[in-house]
Amino acid sequence: MWKSGLRKYSAAASSTASAGNSTSISSTLLLTRNPVITADVSKFEAQYYKYQNELWKRLMWTFPSWFYYRKGTISEQAFRELNPGPVFNNPNIEFPRGRPVVVHQRDRRFKQELKLPKTYKEVSQEKKEGGETAAEEEGAKEDNLSRQIVPNSRITKADESKDLASLERQLSRTLYLIIQENSKWTLPTFKEEQVAQGDDTKDSSVTPLHTLAEQGLYKIGGNSINYFNVSNTPCHVHKSESTREYFIKSHILSGRFVPQSESIKFLWLTKEELGEYLEKDYYKEIEHLLSDI
Amino acid sequence: MRINSVNASTQRVVNQLSALSASKKQPKLLNLCKEDLIKHKTITNAWNVYQRKVNEKRHIQLNAQYKSIHEAMEDLKQTSPQLYALANKPEKKKKFPLDMRMPTDYPPTKPWVYNYEPSQKRK
Incomplete structure (x- = not known):
């Protein structure tokens, strides 16, 4: 049964392949540098986390200092010097904002603030x-x-010197590689024929899209790139009448992009910066592929 | 000094239990006044609205990504069935890269590893 299916499939393949010969296929590489540090929190998030943190501190149990600092030891003395006890419930004093409720050297009405000996x-x-x-x-x-x-x-030297080609910039964001060959910034794109002519040792006449992207990347960026290809499956197609650009996603893990010819310039940019360098329509089309963080 | 002193090991267990138990260590119940309660509810509501917005945005983006993968594959099927077959090939031996780093709150002393040498196999 599977054999017949295969036969059918190959027959269909040969018929459509001849029809689609006129379109030039290329694979576009979406090479990302994943964030090295956690995302920056927005002002609202920071405020909310602070509020929750304060609530949590207020509802926390008293620190059992007697368990960690045995009585009569030097460390206990150091701890006691750093943390003087609260005002006790003195019956001779009037407390206009409520009488203190002290248990185990802590006023139970408030959060306990501790300083530990360093x-x-x-x-x-x-x-x-x-x-x-x-x-x-x-x-x-x-x-x-x-x-x-x-x-x-969290801010590196590359951020301070605004070095857009550095992999150490914008550590909290995802960076994308774009290159410039003829006065136009684009994502690195590699045509199917170019590479297929180069290595004729392969059995099959076509190179898979992800291999095409890999070979192209090594060709323009040198061999010292350690990268992880997310999937063989393209994640997007940029169509025009006679061309098809399939997008392949990969992550750079270590190494660096070293342009192999002098005409190639490259930049590592965040999503927002890509909008300034790429064509507007093109950017709008691929916007959803790019990460906000 | 206590009159009914227990031996050292028992005292240690008592000490440990006192550190674990809630007795005398719990703070006073948090009694918010009406105004504070309304403030608290407003803050929680604002947070929920914010989270919903974030999730919706993420959902829309994921949907768009799925749609564009689907579109790309359908298109590839038409353009080049050979490439389609290769793109659909199951990647059984693929493993998650051990070199991939999880984001931390502060960067390492050397934020990026530059001296990568490709293995002989790949060359």
Whole structure:
């Protein structure tokens, strides 16, 4: 049964292939650099998360300090010095905003704010002492496990210098590769015949779309690109009368795009920036393929 | 000093249980006044509206993406059945790349790995 199906299919293939010979097929590569850091939160989101966080803190149980700091130890003393107890319910004092309800060194009406003893000096302290000594200490601290952890900046050098060709720009956004060969910025597009002529060792006469895109990418961007092809299936088609451009999605994982000829320029752009570089109608057509984040 | 002192191991268990249990550690019940309650409800409503908008937008985009995949495949079937067959081929050995990195809150010291060498097999 499957054999007959195959025969039927191949017969149909030969009949339509001859008809569709006039259209030139090309595969367009939508090469993305996925975000390295989490998306920026909008102002409203940040406010809502802050509100929820405060509610959560207010409803949190008292910190069992006696469990973590045994009585009579030095660490317990350090903790106690950092966290003086709240005002107790003194019957001789009048509290106009309600009497305190203190249990386990915490006023049960409010959230509990704790300061934990640190193994390192606070940054503000270091600055007060003087820049030079602080810098020296930092150098020595590199392999010190109890050093203060300072997160890297979410804005990189590439952002500051507005280097559009850098892979390190806009870390929180998805970047897309566009190239310029003859005074026009486009997504990298590779025609079927061009590559098929190049390697005639293959058994089949056609190159699959994703292979076509891969070969084309190595041809213009060099071999040192580690990429992951999402699917062999094209995700979009850009039609005109005699041309068909099929879109193939891939992610760049490491390596870099090195233009193989001097005429090629390339940029890594976000969705909004693509709108400025690509033709308006073309951008509108492919807008839904691009990620907002 | 306590008169009825227990031995050390029992004391430790008691200590652990006191850290786990809710007794004396729960805060006072949150009693919002009417105004605060209305504020809270407004905030929650605004958040729900916002989420709905985000989800709708995502839904529309996903639908459009699906539609364009479908369109592309239908078109490919007409234009080149050979390529259509190749594009439909199941990718059984494909694995999720281990080099792919999940986004973190702050970037690593070197945000991007540049020194990638292609394996011999691929060349």
